[in-house]
Amino acid sequence: MSNSIPLKDNHIEDKYRTLFDSIDEGYCILQILFDESGNANDFRYLQVNRAFELNNGLQNAEGKTIRELAPDIEPKWIAIYNNIAQTGEALRFEEDSAALGRIFSLYAFRIGNPEEHNVAVIFSDITARKKAEIALRESEHQLKRSLKLRDEFISVASHELKTPVTSIKTYTEVLLERFEKNKDVESAQLMTKLDKQVDRLTQLVNTLLDTNNISDGGLRLSPGEFDLNELIYENVEQLQRTTLHNKIVYKGLQPVIVYADRERISQVLTNLVSNAIKYSNENGDINICCKRLTGKIEICISDEGIGVGAKDQQHIFKRFYRVENGTDLSVAGMGLGLYISAEIIKKHGGEISVKSKGDGEGSEFCFTIPLHQ
Structure with a gap:
């Protein structure tokens, strides 16, 4: 009987280790450390899984403190984990670390007795995804800017074209009438063709104006x-x-x-x-x-x-x-x-x-x- 409990505990520990070594996310148990004044100033990794290093780049972390592994680590990490250890409130969050050069998605929760100050963390490296999201947002911004410039060009060009096109139409009609009156058939035919092309140009300008008005929400009806x-x-x-x-x-x-x-x-x-x-x-x-x-x-x-x-x-x-x-x-x-x-x-x-x-x-x-x- 005296050997049955340890065997059972070892069996559970093996299953526990197998489980966390098989997941893609990094997993660790860390312990908050305090200075002589009782202020949290570091934490030590008590246990890590195989995916730990893949997700944060810290090698041989088990048994070492974060300041030993990454001397420039931001104090916010110690503060976040200490708050979880003190309050017992689990936290799901995303945070970046300049010292580690990565962005993480994390779920942290207190584990064990409160006086042990232990926190378990499940995390994954989402740097590539975040960079892709930033690149996408920048692309969308550039696209919107390009579309805005295009619409502004269409607006200015169509308005600037409207007056000269109207004048060309007027002169064309005057010349056509004059040629017909003078029975200049050949010139009248040429002016008729020109008049049709001016009508096409007028339609194009009006189409561009309509497009701009729709974009600006200014399409008006007279029902x-x-x-x-x-x-x-x-x-x-x-x-x-x-x-x-x-x-x-x-x-x-x-x-x-x-x-x-x-x-x-x-x-x-x-x-x-x-x-x-x-x-x-x-x-x-x-x-x-x-x-x-x-x-x-x-x-x-x-x-x-x-x-x-x-x-x-x-x-x-x-x-x-x-x-x-x-x-x-x-x-x-x-x-x-x-x-x-x-x-x-x-x-x-x-x-x-x-x-x-x-x-x-x-x-x-x-x-x-x-x-x-």
């Missing part, structure tokens, strides 16, 4: 009641002139009175139908339909074009996003039309979405707006 059918027919008539190969089909409902910003909804229709024309197959129809829902109306524009993949559908309404499809490389654009359209519809309290079975299967863009105030 009112109007007949949606009338607006759609106007857009169909204008846009049909831009394509000889695609037929835009719209079978209107009875007069549909909606409460929205007429100019902005026209802008959305123009963006969606223009995209359908750009990405449609030759001779493919573009269909527009309306459906009454509770308190709102849904407008859908569908085409028989290249379609939108599932991955692209998740991002297609984001700013500057363009579909990565080898068949559309020749199509000009900045990835702003759908972004602006989505923001306009959201500003109206509506929703916008896209449906497509994938490449070559066509696509359908739908949005909703309120029927009345």
Whole structure:
């Protein structure tokens, strides 16, 4: 019987040692040491596991004090562990040590009788993770700064362009009228082409201005009641002139009175139908339909074009996003039309979405707006 207890204790100690030597975290038991005045001024490592050295770099620590192992160790470590030994309150925390050149995640708790001043610590070296987090934050800061500079450039450039573009448009129209009056057909044709290019430039400037206004939260609406059918027919008539190969089909409902910003909804229709024309197959129809829902109306524009993949559908309404499809490389654009359209519809309290079975299967863009105030 006299040998059974020690054998049992040895068995428990072996299991205990095996357990803590098998974990990846560093583990140690330390004892707080005091000077003659009773002030905590050091601690001694009583026991450490195999992962101890891997996690803090201290070699052959068992039996040695922290000041022997790291003379420049920060006093805060002694203060933290002493407080735990005195109060018995366990503590989970993260702390860095310049002396050890590492950052740690730790869980420390008192072990044994209070008068022994022993503390057990389970810890891991998180230096690499913390440095990665810092690098990520710095990258995010740089990205935000770059985006801010980009937006500021877009804002300044678009505002600076607006006045000269307006002047060019005015002079172009004056010259076109003069050439037509003088029956100078060749010059009039050239001015007509120039006028169309100025219109494209004007649209580009307005798009950049809209993008900047949305970023600043300054997209304003001037809502009112109007007949949606009338607006759609106007857009169909204008846009049909831009394509000889695609037929835009719209079978209107009875007069549909909606409460929205007429100019902005026209802008959305123009963006969606223009995209359908750009990405449609030759001779493919573009269909527009309306459906009454509770308190709102849904407008859908569908085409028989290249379609939108599932991955692209998740991002297609984001700013500057363009579909990565080898068949559309020749199509000009900045990835702003759908972004602006989505923001306009959201500003109206509506929703916008896209449906497509994938490449070559066509696509359908739908949005909703309120029927009345």
